C-alpha cells in the first residue's frame with residue numbers, strides 16, 4: 200500500500216547536520232536563530248522562537264498572552280488534539296466553533312456566535328494548507344477583542360492576496376513534525392512581534408535571561424525571572440530545518456502537482472468532492488482532502504476508506520472531532536454553538552497522499568483505487 204506521508208531527506212540535509220555535530224555546538228544556538236529568522240520572514244512575521252513541537256509553541260503562546268484559568272479560547276474541533284490539550288492545560292476552556300464547508304477552516308460567523316466576555320484568543324487553522332477567511336476572522340477578532348493565534352502547522356508557503364498567511368494573525372504557530380511541509384523530526388515555532396517573542400523565548404530556556412533590560416546592573420550572571428520550561432530546538436534539528444527550508448519552493452510545487460493530478464481525475468465525478476483554493480488564496484497542499492457524497496455512500500466514509508485500502512490505495516481520516524471525544528465533550532468545554540458542519544464533513548472526508556517524491560505509480564494506484572471504490576460502493 201502506498202505511504203500516506205513520507206518525509207524526504209537530501210545530501211544537503213545530512214551534510215548540514217554533520218557540520219553541526221563536528222562543530223560541537225549542538226544545543227540551541229546560532230543555527231536555531233538562523234532558522235527562526237528564515238521562517239519568520241517567510242510567513243510575514245517580525246520574529247520567531249523555535250521550540251521542540253507545535254504543541255509547545257501553542258503552550259508558549261498562551262503563557263505569553265497570560266491566558267489561563269477563567270479564560271476561554273476558541274478553536275475548531277477539527278484540529279490536532281495537541282492544540283486543544285495545550286488550551287486545557289493552561290487552565291483556560293477550549294470552546295469549539297464550527298467550520299466553513301468549503302475550506303474546512305474555522306468559520307468567523309460561528310466564532311462570533313461562540314464568543315463570550317471570557318474569550319481571549321482564537322486559534323484558526325489553515326486546514327490542510329488552505330487559508331481560512333483571514334479578513335472575516337480579523338473583523339470578528341476585533342469585534343470581540345480577541346487575539347488571533349494563527350495555526351500555520353499545515354500552511355508554510357500558503358498565501359492570501361499574495362501575502363504570507365502569518366501576516367493576518369497576531370501570533371503564529373508552526374510544526375516541523377515528520378509529516379509537515381518541512382521537518383526537523385519533531386519541532387515547532389512561535390512567531391510574532393519581536394517584543395512578545397523575546398519574552399516567550401525566556402520560557403523555552405528555564406526562564407533565564409542574561410541581558411534583561413531593567414534588571415539590576417550589578418547582578419553579574421544569569422537571572423531566573425520566571426519558572427520557565429526547557430522546550431527549545433537543538434541546532435542539529437535547526438540545521439535540518441534550514442536545508443529542508445532551502446527546498447521549500449520545490450516541495451510546494453511537487454505537492455501542487457500531485458493535488459492537480461487527483462483533481463483532474465476526480466473533479467468530474469458526480470459523487471466525489473475535490474478541494475479547491477478560494478479566490479485569491481494559494482494552498483500549501485499539506486493535505487489533499489477528498490470528500491464523498493453522503494447521498495451516494497452514506498454519512499461515514501469509513502467503508503469507502505477501507506475500500507480504497509482493499510484496492511491498493513492509501514487514504515485516511517485526518518482528525519477526529521475533539522468535541523466528540525469523551526475528554527472534551529463534558530465540562531472541559533462550553534458547548535457554545537452547534538458543530539453541524541464539523542460533524543458532517545469530518546466523517547465524509549479523507550486525506551490522500553500528496554507528499555513530495557511520491558512515486559507516480561502510487562498516485563496512479565490511489566486514483567484507480569478511489570475510482571473503483573466509488574463505482575463499487577455507489578448506492
Ligand SMILES: Cc1ncc(COP(=O)(O)O)c(C=O)c1O
Pocket residue numbers: 251252253254255278279281282324350352353373374375376385386387
Ligand atoms: C493543525 C495542527 N496544529 C498543531 C499541531 C501540533 O504540532 P506538533 O505535532 O509539532 O506538536 C499539529 C500537528 O499535527 C497540527 O496538525
